[in-house]
Amino acid sequence: MLRIIVKEGENIDRALKRYKRKYRNVKVLQELRDRKQYVKPSVLRRAEIKKAAYKEQLFKEE
Template sequence: MLIIKVQEGEKIDKALKRYKRKFRNTKIQQELRDRKQYTKPSVKRREEVQKARYKEQLITTA
């Protein structure tokens, strides 16, 4: 559970912004999306390799 302490006199917008940043950094939403459907380990590995190839290609062409 994420806990955000709001300082006295602090605007709620600023606290919400901190909450959203903390939520994004913990990658909870991504984990929930991944758990919606099962992905075989071989498929996960294949996607990782494809992603690595793409990143490598971007570095070499730049």
């Protein structure tokens, strides 16, 4: 559970922004989306290899 302590005199919008940032960093939403559908380990591995190859290609172009 995320806890955001609102400091004395702090704007509520600022505290809400900190909460949203923490929520995004713990990747709760991403994990929920991943668990919606089962993906075989071999498919995950294939996607990781494809992503790595794409990143390597981008670095070579620079």
